[in-house]
Amino acid sequence: MPLRRFFISACLCLWPCLAHAGGDAEAGAQVFRKCGACHTASEPVNRVGPSLLGVIGRPVATFAGYSYSGAMKAFGEGGKVWDENLLAEYLLSPKAMVTGTKMSFPGLKKPQDIENLIAYLKATATK
DSSP: OOHHHHHHHHHHHHGGGSOOSOOOHHHHHHHHTTTTTTOOSSSSOOSSSOOOTTOTTSBTTOOTTOOOOHHHHHHHTTTOBOOHHHHHHHHHOHHHHSTTOSOOOOOOOOHHHHHHHHHHHHHHHTO
């Protein structure tokens, strides 16, 4: 197994063990700028990617009106729901977690950026 794939796999396995209690929503808004070209988190409107408004707690691949890839639909089978841990794993390396996803974003490498982004997504859902 190539070293990069091993590292990503190890991170994906260990990530759920990390706490997601923290996170700064204001800093997460800055991180979201990397996502904003394809997603919105403040309104239920799809762009290149689905709206992320209320994504935490939503079943995977279910936002109305968005055409998800077969890979993402298969990933969501069995009733998977985007919770903080699953989202954190995905944001680390989307393509490693869902091979064949349409999302071209390589992922966020800093755990604090991921926690901040999740805090931002939680905050936008309550507005």
